[in-house]
Each structure stands twice: as C-alpha cells, then as structure tokens.
Amino acid sequence: MKPIRVGLLGLGTVGTGVVRIVEGHQQDLLSQTGAAIEIAKILVQDKSKARNISVSADVLTENPWDVIENPEIDIVVEVMGGIDLAKKYMLEALDRGKHIVTANKDLMALHGQEILAKAAEKGCDVFYEASVAGGIPIIRTLVEGFSSDRITKIMGIVNGTTNYILSKMSQEGAAYDDVLKEAQQLGYAESDPTSDVEGFDAARKMTILGTLGFHANVSLSDVTVKGISQVTKEDITYGKRLGYEVKLLGIAERNDEHISISVQPTMVKTSHPLASVNGVYNAVYVYGEAVGETMFYGPGAGEMPTATSIVADLVAVVRNLKLGINGQRGFAPYKEKKLKTDEQIASKNFILLHVADKAGVLAQITQVFAQHEVSLESVLQHPNSLNPNAEIIIITHDANQASMKKVLHxxxxxxxxxxxxxxYRVEG
Amino acid sequence: MKPIRVGLLGLGTVGTGVVRIVEGHQQDLLSQTGAAIEIAKILVQDKSKARNISVSADVLTENPWDVIENPEIDIVVEVMGGIDLAKKYMLEALDRGKHIVTANKDLMALHGQEILAKAAEKGCDVFYEASVAGGIPIIRTLVEGFSSDRITKIMGIVNGTTNYILSKMSQEGAAYDDVLKEAQQLGYAESDPTSDVEGFDAARKMTILGTLGFHANVSLSDVTVKGISQVTKEDITYGKRLGYEVKLLGIAERNDEHISISVQPTMVKTSHPLASVNGVYNAVYVYGEAVGETMFYGPGAGEMPTATSIVADLVAVVRNLKLGINGQRGFAPYKEKKLKTDEQIASKNFILLHVADKAGVLAQITQVFAQHEVSLESVLQHPNSLNPNAEIIIITHDANQASMKKVLHxxxxxxxxxxxxxxYRVEG
Structure with a gap:
C-alpha cells in the first residue's frame, strides 16, 4: 500500500506529540495498518520559531492551502484549536475528499452536526476521540463497546483543571483562590481560567458524550452549567465529614426517551469510583441498563495522551482507507431529542443554610420541605461549633428540581x- | 438489508442474556446496523427443560448441525463453554463461512491462534470481547483505542470470584476458608473453585490480553501462576497496616522486546486505582508509553454484562457484513515473542518471616539481602506484639526474581x- 500522507494544522503541544508518535512508532504503525504514515505538511504561524522537535523545513508552511488543497495529502489532522478558522479549514478539506482527525471539542460541540453531514456527503471519515478526556478512548467505548446497550447515565470528570483545584482544596483544606493561583503558576490553569472553572469546557465535552451516548443531537445550549468558583473550603470540609468529595461532574441522564445534561459541582459519595479520581486525571462513569456500572480512567489532557488518541484515530482512518470504507462507519444520531423538564430531573441534594439561632427554626425549615413533598435523608444542626452562625445541613432524598426551586425560593x-x-447535587 | 440470522450454541446464563438484549433492543440494533438481527436457532441440551425466558419451540434444537450447517445462519454465537466440543463446532462453522462471536476465554487462550488462522483463511470474523472482563470493552480498547501507543504494562483484576474473596477478607478480617464457603453459597464461587482460586481462569484471560497488548503470540504456558488459597488473614492485616491491599493481579510487562506474564496475589498500594476495586468487579490497568496510566472498570461477569459485550460484537460483525469487510479487521500478532528471564523480571517484594527471637538475627537477615544486591525499602520488626513468634516484615526496592530466589533459598x-x-510482589 502506498504511504499515507498526513497534513497537520497546528504544531503546538498536541501537534508536537502527534509528530513524535508517528515518527517514533513507524514500524508498529506499518505493521498494524499495512501502510507507512508520513507527516507531509504542517501549518504553523511562524516557520522560523524555535521548536523542541526537529521537523524538516520544507514540511513546515505558513499557508493553510498547502495542506488543505494539497493533492498528496490524504488525512488532515486539526490541532490548531479555535472555532471559526478551524471549521473553515476542515470544511474546505472535506470538500477536497480529505479525511479529518481532530481534537477540537469546541468545534465538535458547536458545529459537529454540520461537519459530520459534510463528511457523510463526501464519503470522508471525521474522527475526534481526542476531543473528550484526552487519552481515554471513551468515544470508541460509547459508540462500539456499548453499541448493544441502552446507556442511561454518563457522569464525567472531564476537566482536569477543575479536578486539580478541587482535589487540592480537599487534600490541603486550601481556599479556591489560592489553589487557582497555584494551578496557574504550574500551567494547569489558563491566565483567564473562565472556560475551565465556570464549566464551559466540560459542557462542550458533555455535549459530545450526550450525543453519542443517547443517539440524539444534543446542543451545547441544552447543557445547564455551573462552575466551581463558588465552592468554599466549608463546603468541602462539611462534605468530607458527611462522606462526600466535591467534584465537578458532567451528568447526562436518560429516563425513557427524555434526557438531561448538566455540569455542576456535585457531592460524590466517597465510596463511588469517581470520588477517588484526583488531580488532572479524567474519568467517565457509564451506566448501561444491561452492563451496569463501568468507569474509564486516564489522563485528560497533555501532549502525549492526547496525541495517542489522535494517532489511534489516524490508524482507524488508514485501516478504512485500506478497506475502502471511509465515511461509512459514522454513527448518526437516530433518536429525537426530548429534554427533561425540571419536574423530571431528580437527585439528592445537599443544602447548607445559615439560620437564626432560636427555638423552632428547624421545624419551620423542615416544614417547607414537607410542603413541597421533598423528603429528607438527614439533617445536621450546628456542624461547626466554632462558627458564630447557626448552620444547618440538609441532605434530601431524591427530589425533582421544580420542587427544590420552590423550597429554595x-x-x-x-x-x-x-x-x-x-x-449541591448529591451522587453515589 | 436482509435480516441477519444468528445461531446460538448454548442457552445458559449468558445465552439467555444475549436473547434478552437482541429481543429487547430490536429497534436500536436496527438503527445502528441497518439490519434486523434475529435469533434463528439455539442449541440446547434438553429442549424440554423449563427456562426463565420464552423462546419459540422451533428455535430450540438439540442437534448442533442445525446451527453449524444451517445455510440461513450468518453468525454463530458460542456460549456453551468448554473446550473440545466448542472448538470443533467453531471450526466447522468457520468452514461453512459463518462468523463467530464467543465468550470462551478457555478456548481462545488455548486455541486462539488456530481459530483465528482458520477465520482469516475463510474471510470470517471471530470476535471475543466477552472472554475477558465481561462487560468492560477492554479488547477493543487495547486493539483500537491504544493502537498508536506502545503498551508496557497491563495489570488486571480479571477474576471476580477471587476479588470477592479477597475484598471480604480485607473488609471483615475473615479467613480464606470461611469466605470461600460463603462465596460458594452465594453462587460467586463454584463447588470446585480450583480454576478461580488457583489463578488458572485469570491466567487464560492474561494470555489473551498479553497477546493483544504486546502483538505477540502468548501461550498459556508462558504465564506463571499462583492463586490465593495461601493468602492468610495475617498477610492482609499486615498489608493494610503498611498501606497495601492484597489483590490477585494478572501482570503483563514489556521492556524493550522482552515480556513476562504472571498471575499472583500482590500487595497493591492503597493509593493505586486497582486497590479500591472491590467485590466481583473487574478492572484492567493499562500503562502506555505515550498515554501513561489508564484504568477500565466494570462488571467482570454475569448474564447481562457479558451479553452486552457479545451483542456489541454481533453489531460489529453486522456492520462488517454491511460493508463487506468481514475477516479483514483481524489484528494478527506481528512481533516475535521473547520471554524475560528471572534476571529481567523485577519488582518490589513483601516478605514475612518468622525468626528466632534473639540478638543479631536482623543483621543476619539483612546481610543476605545485601549479599545478593537486593536493597530494602523498609524493615518492620515484631509487627504484632500478641504473636508468640518473632516476626519480621521486609519490603524490598525493585529486585529481580533471580536474586530474590537466591535470598529465599x-x-x-x-x-x-x-x-x-x-x-508477595508489591505494586503501586
């Protein structure tokens, strides 16, 4: 088989990892696919920039069309990030019959439908394993491993930055602002951390997982999002005392045909496998009607883990090329999307109140829950004797969101x- | 596309699960594959036997050739277990161009090469996801998800019975014999538990994982095996005190081109993700040079989890049928197998000795380690003051097996x- 020529859009951290793996594993890739894989062109912003990888000068280009229009190139790997330009390049490349491998969660969450439709029209592959949970092959697992099952719940720790921050807060009793600063110094958080800490990054990944897990076209706007910037030391301390760890969870649920997707800091019971996923690691917990509980754990980001997923996708495209079946293994959503209402979304809840320190308060509080038919699992008064405020922690049984909103109101x-x-929502 | 007709060999627990999923998920399977999947014939030992699933009488047969030779049947699902007869039926079915899905780890570990060679010759698929770790799609993960990476270590809790026993011993401080009896009463252990407790079942699964992970033809005889029947309450108690859980681990390792595969009770550091895998759950930890640490967790057995994997394989065969590419996605080992010698296999070790209670003993003991260049991480004298014996626990740094054998000798x-x-070997 003739060598397969790959064009890279971008040579940042992940692009560098892709070059390293393709070059370092030449022989294995050849044995597995029957074809040599060659990085033929790489789009960069500045050819003269010093890099910590040696790439021959004629492979680098500052002109995207050297990749997109290049008749020698079979597969385009998009690792430049961003949305508009990446989308334009991808669609242009598809128009020219090139297959795509991308790590771009933002693009796939926002414009996945359009891109996949174009790919189907052109008979091209678009694979994006690296877009969710870096080195964990979770997309393959959902689409192929659980093709036979009806998945009813996906819970993911899919953002390493926030998991690092929450793990540190939990392990060291540190405050959010201090840990965020440290994470920024270590390069685990951006100087503008909004996308991570407010849950937007996780929401994009959950859009992709929800679409694949539930076979319905989930939009980013379907995801209700709450970040971790309001999580306090007290919340974590009280959570631990009651047997919970605070984790930023993406939660996609299905009952019958109705789905809900959210990202929110959640109290996770310490016995639950997600509770012990710490640091920058990611994990995706999948519950299927037949299989039951499963969990997939690994590095969520980083040069080499993300590159592993990209090159695994490359191998899949090359195998398809060999078999002449590109563009035919797409898994288009076939179910109508029906979102749950607040009445249909139920969970346990953890509520921390500051209340007046006088007789009868607890009766008044519990009366409100009773009125809205929210039953309680436990009530803890004055959890911290050093606190001048009278505090109450309540953990509810499963309650629907509509009732909870009325209670809080x-x-x-x-x-x-x-x-x-x-x-907080409570899980586990 | 015409309906795809499936023949089942066996209608025990797992076979029943397969029928349940194929019938219960008709519409989803049709949407995902473009073809209706129909269970056309089922081989049973006794047609008149009462079953907890209703199957039309003309689907059941006591004659294997009604499945194997049936020109209407496209895919044979082998869930009868055993080795010789299952192998014969499988080869005969392949000879007639039928694709195979099997959960038979024994058969695949012992005769996988022969069966896969026949399948390649006949252009047929043979898929066996369910043969290792029931509901966890670990075979897909190794073969496709990590196709780009160089896997250097696979550690698996791949036998639910022994993990149940060890978890119970750890949680309740119970003795091996008592927990085994309880497991037998609960149906978690066979009346003759040898295959599970002596590690043979795990060894078969590790043969399969080693072959796929390292791209070399591993034989069952390459696996060194030690079971859990000698694990004592004391070992578990001392392990916990030092921060370890005892787990029966299958360990497949590769350095350069040399591999070693073993099954043995292992002291696993409590911070390692495998340490908190309890009960009948399975988990496979995979270390890849590029991806780093990953772990895949889920139910290792049971009617519905195992059936999930079988039907996912069925879906893969049907998709291949649609694309006309059966028998072409096999992943034949392409590396020569080179086994490590005892000098090349290294690990930390935990050693519990009963010694004479007099001065100078510790010096004599540590002198032996020094003589064979085994360095020590920690030495604990008299860990249990109630024990009339003088005891010493030693944890070594990484030491090769040849040196360790000399020390023990x-x-x-x-x-x-x-x-x-x-x-014990020590991990984590």
Missing part, C-alpha cells in the same frame, strides 16, 4: 433563613 | 529463620 423569603450558603 | 537453610511465611 421560599427560604429566600423567610426571616429565619439568613443565607442559603450552598446547594 | 538462603533463608531456608538458616537456623534463625523458622519460616518464610509469605512472599
């Missing part, structure tokens, strides 16, 4: 409730 | 060493 209007300090 | 000849009570 009523608390806001009550004199004896000084503050609703925290509300 | 020398201990056997020493008067001051009353007994070498336990020796």
């Amino acid at each position: 009523q608390f806001e209007a009550m004199d004896v409730v000084h503050a609703i300090k925290s509300v | 020398q201990f056997e000849a020493m008067d001051v060493v009353h007994a070498i009570k336990s020796v």
Whole structure:
C-alpha cells in the first residue's frame, strides 16, 4: 500500500506529540495498518520559531492551502484549536475528499452536526476521540463497546483543571483562590481560567458524550452549567465529614426517551469510583441498563495522551482507507431529542443554610420541605461549633428540581433563613 | 438489508442474556446496523427443560448441525463453554463461512491462534470481547483505542470470584476458608473453585490480553501462576497496616522486546486505582508509553454484562457484513515473542518471616539481602506484639526474581529463620 500522507494544522503541544508518535512508532504503525504514515505538511504561524522537535523545513508552511488543497495529502489532522478558522479549514478539506482527525471539542460541540453531514456527503471519515478526556478512548467505548446497550447515565470528570483545584482544596483544606493561583503558576490553569472553572469546557465535552451516548443531537445550549468558583473550603470540609468529595461532574441522564445534561459541582459519595479520581486525571462513569456500572480512567489532557488518541484515530482512518470504507462507519444520531423538564430531573441534594439561632427554626425549615413533598435523608444542626452562625445541613432524598426551586425560593423569603450558603447535587 | 440470522450454541446464563438484549433492543440494533438481527436457532441440551425466558419451540434444537450447517445462519454465537466440543463446532462453522462471536476465554487462550488462522483463511470474523472482563470493552480498547501507543504494562483484576474473596477478607478480617464457603453459597464461587482460586481462569484471560497488548503470540504456558488459597488473614492485616491491599493481579510487562506474564496475589498500594476495586468487579490497568496510566472498570461477569459485550460484537460483525469487510479487521500478532528471564523480571517484594527471637538475627537477615544486591525499602520488626513468634516484615526496592530466589533459598537453610511465611510482589 502506498504511504499515507498526513497534513497537520497546528504544531503546538498536541501537534508536537502527534509528530513524535508517528515518527517514533513507524514500524508498529506499518505493521498494524499495512501502510507507512508520513507527516507531509504542517501549518504553523511562524516557520522560523524555535521548536523542541526537529521537523524538516520544507514540511513546515505558513499557508493553510498547502495542506488543505494539497493533492498528496490524504488525512488532515486539526490541532490548531479555535472555532471559526478551524471549521473553515476542515470544511474546505472535506470538500477536497480529505479525511479529518481532530481534537477540537469546541468545534465538535458547536458545529459537529454540520461537519459530520459534510463528511457523510463526501464519503470522508471525521474522527475526534481526542476531543473528550484526552487519552481515554471513551468515544470508541460509547459508540462500539456499548453499541448493544441502552446507556442511561454518563457522569464525567472531564476537566482536569477543575479536578486539580478541587482535589487540592480537599487534600490541603486550601481556599479556591489560592489553589487557582497555584494551578496557574504550574500551567494547569489558563491566565483567564473562565472556560475551565465556570464549566464551559466540560459542557462542550458533555455535549459530545450526550450525543453519542443517547443517539440524539444534543446542543451545547441544552447543557445547564455551573462552575466551581463558588465552592468554599466549608463546603468541602462539611462534605468530607458527611462522606462526600466535591467534584465537578458532567451528568447526562436518560429516563425513557427524555434526557438531561448538566455540569455542576456535585457531592460524590466517597465510596463511588469517581470520588477517588484526583488531580488532572479524567474519568467517565457509564451506566448501561444491561452492563451496569463501568468507569474509564486516564489522563485528560497533555501532549502525549492526547496525541495517542489522535494517532489511534489516524490508524482507524488508514485501516478504512485500506478497506475502502471511509465515511461509512459514522454513527448518526437516530433518536429525537426530548429534554427533561425540571419536574423530571431528580437527585439528592445537599443544602447548607445559615439560620437564626432560636427555638423552632428547624421545624419551620423542615416544614417547607414537607410542603413541597421533598423528603429528607438527614439533617445536621450546628456542624461547626466554632462558627458564630447557626448552620444547618440538609441532605434530601431524591427530589425533582421544580420542587427544590420552590423550597429554595421560599427560604429566600423567610426571616429565619439568613443565607442559603450552598446547594449541591448529591451522587453515589 | 436482509435480516441477519444468528445461531446460538448454548442457552445458559449468558445465552439467555444475549436473547434478552437482541429481543429487547430490536429497534436500536436496527438503527445502528441497518439490519434486523434475529435469533434463528439455539442449541440446547434438553429442549424440554423449563427456562426463565420464552423462546419459540422451533428455535430450540438439540442437534448442533442445525446451527453449524444451517445455510440461513450468518453468525454463530458460542456460549456453551468448554473446550473440545466448542472448538470443533467453531471450526466447522468457520468452514461453512459463518462468523463467530464467543465468550470462551478457555478456548481462545488455548486455541486462539488456530481459530483465528482458520477465520482469516475463510474471510470470517471471530470476535471475543466477552472472554475477558465481561462487560468492560477492554479488547477493543487495547486493539483500537491504544493502537498508536506502545503498551508496557497491563495489570488486571480479571477474576471476580477471587476479588470477592479477597475484598471480604480485607473488609471483615475473615479467613480464606470461611469466605470461600460463603462465596460458594452465594453462587460467586463454584463447588470446585480450583480454576478461580488457583489463578488458572485469570491466567487464560492474561494470555489473551498479553497477546493483544504486546502483538505477540502468548501461550498459556508462558504465564506463571499462583492463586490465593495461601493468602492468610495475617498477610492482609499486615498489608493494610503498611498501606497495601492484597489483590490477585494478572501482570503483563514489556521492556524493550522482552515480556513476562504472571498471575499472583500482590500487595497493591492503597493509593493505586486497582486497590479500591472491590467485590466481583473487574478492572484492567493499562500503562502506555505515550498515554501513561489508564484504568477500565466494570462488571467482570454475569448474564447481562457479558451479553452486552457479545451483542456489541454481533453489531460489529453486522456492520462488517454491511460493508463487506468481514475477516479483514483481524489484528494478527506481528512481533516475535521473547520471554524475560528471572534476571529481567523485577519488582518490589513483601516478605514475612518468622525468626528466632534473639540478638543479631536482623543483621543476619539483612546481610543476605545485601549479599545478593537486593536493597530494602523498609524493615518492620515484631509487627504484632500478641504473636508468640518473632516476626519480621521486609519490603524490598525493585529486585529481580533471580536474586530474590537466591535470598529465599538462603533463608531456608538458616537456623534463625523458622519460616518464610509469605512472599508477595508489591505494586503501586
């Protein structure tokens, strides 16, 4: 078989990893695919920039069309990031019959449908294993490994930055702002950390997992998102005392045909496998009606883990080229999307209230829950004797969101409730 | 596309699960493959036997040739177990151009090469995801998800029975014999538990994982095997005190081109993700040069989890049928197998000795390690003051097996060493 020529859009961290693996594993890739894989062109912003990898000068180009229009190139690997330009290049490359491998979660979450439709039209592969949970082959697992099952729940720790921050806060009893600063110094968080800490990055990944897991076209706007910037030391301390770790979870659920997708800091029972996923690691927990509980754990980002997933996709494209079946293994959503209402979304909840320190308060509080038919699993008064405020922690049984909103709304209007300090979903 | 007709060999627990999923998920399977999947014939031992699933009488047969020779049947699912008869039926079915899905680890570990060669000759698929770690799609993960990487270590908790027993011993401080009896009553262990508790079942699974992970034809006889029947309450108690859980691990390792594969009870550091895999759950930890640490967790057995993997394989065969590419996605080993010698296999070790209670013993013991260039991480004297014996626990740094054998051999000849009570590999 003739050598397969690959064009890279971008030579940042991940692009460098791709070059390293393709060059370092030449012989294995040849044995596995029957074809030599060659990086023929790489789009960079500045050819003269010093790099920590040696690439022959005639492979580098500053002109995207040297990749996109290059008749020698079979597969385009998009690792430049961003949305508009990456999308334009990808669509142009597809128009020219080139297959695509990408790590671009933002693009796939926002414009995946359009890109995959174009690929189907052109008989091209578009693979994006690296877009979710870096080195964990979770997309393959959902699409092929669990093709026979009906997945009803996906819970993911899919953002390493926030998991690093929450793990540190938990392990060291440190405050959010201090740990964020440290994460920025270590390069685990961006100087503008909004996308990570406010949950937007995780929401994009959950859009992709929800679409694949539930066979319905989930949009980013379907995901309700809450980040970790309001998580306090107290929340984590109280959580631990009650047997929970605070994790930023993406949660996609399905009952019958109705789905809900969210990203939110969640109290996860310490016995749950997600509770012990720490640092920059990612993990995706998948519950299927037939298989039951499964979990997939690994590095969520980084040069080599992400590159592993990209090159595994490259291998898949090359195998398809050999068999002449590109563009025919796509898995188009075939179910109508029906979103759950607040009445249909249920979970346990953890609520921390500051209340007036006088007799009868607890009765008033629990009366509100009873009124909205929210039953309680446990109530803890004055969890911290050093705190001058009278505090109450309540853990509910499964309650629907509509009822919970009414309860919280009523608390806001009550004199004896000084503050609703925290509300968390509870899992595990 | 015409309906795809499937013949089942066997209708035990797993076969029943396959029928349940194929019937319960008709519409999803059709949407995913473009073809209806129909269970056309099922080989059973006794047609008149009462079953907890309703199957039309003309689907059942007591004659294997009704499945194997049936021109209507495209795919044979082998869930009868055993070796000789299952092998015969499988080869006969392949001879007639039928694709195979099997959960038979024994058969694949012992005769996988022969069966896969026949399949390649006949242009047929043979898929066996369910043969290792039930509901966890670990074979796909190794073969496709990590196709780009160089896997250097696979550690698996791949036998649910032994993990249940060890978890119970750890959680309840119970003795091996008592927990085994309980496991037998609960149906987690066979009345003759040898295959599970002596590590033979795990060894078969590691043969399959080693072959796929290292691209070399591993034989069952390459696996050194030690079971859990000698694990004592004391070992578990001392392990916990030092921060370890005892787990029966299958360990496949590669350095350069040399590999070693073993199954043995191992002291696993509690911080390692495998240490918290409890009960009948399975988990496979995979270390790749590029990806780093990953772990895949889920149910290792049971009707529905195992059936999930079988039907996912069925879906893969049907997709291949649609594309006309059966028998072409096999992944034949392409590396020569080179086994490590004892000098090349290294690990930390945990050693529990009963020694004479007099001055100078520790010096004599540590002298033996020094003589064979085994350096020590820690030495703990008299870990249990209630024990009338003088005990010493030693944890070594990485030491090769040849040196360790010499050390232990020398201990056997020493008067001051009353007994070498336990020796464990240490991981994590």
